[in-house]
Amino acid sequence: MSKIRKRVLVTGGAGFLGSHLCDRLVAQGHDVLCVDNYFTGRKENILHLMEKPNFEVMRHDITFPLYVEVDEIYNLACPASPVHYQYDPVQTTKVSVLGSINMLGLAKRVGARILQASTSEIYGDPTVHPQTEDYCGNVNPLGPRACYDEGKRCAETLFFDYSRRHNVKIRVIRIFNTYGPRLHDSDGRVVSNFIVQALRGDNITIYGDGQQTRAFCYVDDLIDGMLAMMGADEDVPGPINIGNPHEISMLTLADRIIALTGAKSRLVRRPLPQNDPTQRCPDITRARQLLNWEPKVPLDEGLRRTIAYFAERMPEAAATARA
Ligand code: NAD
Ligand code: UDP
Ligand code: UDP
Numbered sequence: 059m060s061k062i063r064k065r066v067l068v069t070g071g072a073g074f075l076g077s078h079l080c081d082r083l084v085a086q087g088h089d090v091l092c093v094d095n096y097f098t099g100r101k102e103n104i105l106h107l108m109e110k111p112n113f114e115v116m117r118h119d120i121t122f123p124l125y126v127e128v129d130e131i132y133n134l135a136c137p138a139s140p141v142h143y144q145y146d147p148v149q150t151t152k153v154s155v156l157g158s159i160n161m162l163g164l165a166k167r168v169g170a171r172i173l174q175a176s177t178s179e180i181y182g183d184p185t186v187h188p189q190t191e192d193y194c195g196n197v198n199p200l201g202p203r204a205c206y207d208e209g210k211r212c213a214e215t216l217f218f219d220y221s222r223r224h225n226v227k228i229r230v231i232r233i234f235n236t237y238g239p240r241l242h243d244s245d246g247r248v249v250s251n252f253i254v255q256a257l258r259g260d261n262i263t264i265y266g267d268g269q270q271t272r273a274f275c276y277v278d279d280l281i282d283g284m285l286a287m288m289g290a291d292e293d294v295p296g297p298i299n300i301g302n303p304h305e306i307s308m309l310t311l312a313d314r315i316i317a318l319t320g321a322k323s324r325l326v327r328r329p330l331p332q333n334d335p336t337q338r339c340p341d342i343t344r345a346r347q348l349l350n351w352e353p354k355v356p357l358d359e360g361l362r363r364t365i366a367y368f369a370e371r372m373p374e375a376a377a378t379a380r381a
Pocket of ligand 2: 124160167
C-alpha cells in the first residue's frame, strides 16, 4: 500500500503492458482509471480488477479529448506489434500525435505528471550499438514502420515542448522489446509467435536469416522501471531506455523456446519484413544511475512463465506438441 493515494489514469490499460501496470497501481492502493478503446486490448486482461473499488474502466479513444481529474497519467495507448500498428497506419500516427496532444492538454489543465511510453523504435535500424539515449536514430520516414516510429518520435517532441512551453511535468521512457503473460497470441510479435507455434508443434517462422538481434525484457521488470521513472525526482524527464541488455538472435530465441517447451517444431524461413532492424540492444547506464533500476528476471525464467501462461490457455496444443 502506497503512502499517498493518487488518482492515476492509464491509457491503453487493457493492453499487455497497461494491464500489468494497472495491477500494480491497484495493489498499491491508488485510484486507477483505465481508458482503452479495445483496439488491441482485451477486457479479459483486466477482468480480475473489475470488482476492486479502486479500479474503473472507460471505453474511449484518446484521439478525442478527455476531461477527467487525475494526479498522474501513464500514456500507453498505441498498438505495439508491427502487425497491428500497420493494420491502420493513419490511426497509429493519430494515436501517438493527437492522443499525446490530448493527454498533454489534460496534464496541463490539471497539473498532472505524465509519462510517455516511447519506444526503442525511435532509433529505427540503429547504426550505433548498443543504443544510448543521445543517439538520434535511423528511421525511414516513408517505410511501413514509419507510422509507429515517426508517430512516437513526434510524441516525444510534443512532450518536451509541453514541458518547455507549459511546464508540464513529463517523464519519457523508451521501452525495448518486452514479453510476458497477456501478450496477444495472434499479435505477431516474435515471442508470442514462437511460443504458440512451439506449443502447437507447428513450424517456427524465422524471418530472414534469423541473425537479427533483439534484447527481451520480462514484463515485471519493465513495470518496475516505469514506476521508478514516474516516481523519480523532478529533474528526470528522460528520455531513459528501459529494457534488458541481454541481446540474442532470433535463431537463439527459437532454440530456447523449443528447449523449454520440449516441442518437436522445425524452423522455417519466411521473408524478412521491410525495414526490420538488424540489431537492437539498450544501453541502460542512465536507468541504472538515475533510477537505480535494472532488470532481474533472466530470459529462461521469463520464458518459462510466459510459456506457462500460453500453455494454460491452450492445454490440448501443449500436449500435442510434446507427443
Ligand atoms: P498493446 O497493443 O497490448 O496495448 C496497447 C493498448 O492501447 C491496447 O489496450 C489498445 O486497445 C489501446 N489503444 C490503442 N489505441 C487506442 C486509442 N486510440 N485510444 C485508447 N486506447 C487505445 O501493446 P503493449 O505492448 O501493451 O504496449 C503498450 C505501450 O508500450 C504502447 O504505447 C507501445 O508503443 C509501448 N511499447 C511497448 C513495447 C513492448 O515490447 N511491449 C515496446 C516499446 C514500446
Ligand atoms: N484536452 C483534453 N482534456 C483536457 C484539456 C485539454 O482532452 O482536460 C485536449 C484539448 O481538447 C486540446 C488538447 O488537449 O485539443 C490540447 O490542449 P491545450 O490546452 O494544450 O491546447 P488548446 O486547447 O489551447 O488547443
Ligand atoms: N520475427 C521472426 N518470426 C516471427 C515474428 C518476428 O523471426 O514469427 C522477427 C522479426 O522479423 C524481428 C524480430 O523477430 O526481427 C522481432 O520482431 P517483433 O515483431 O517481435 O518486434 P520488433 O521488430 O518490433 O522489434
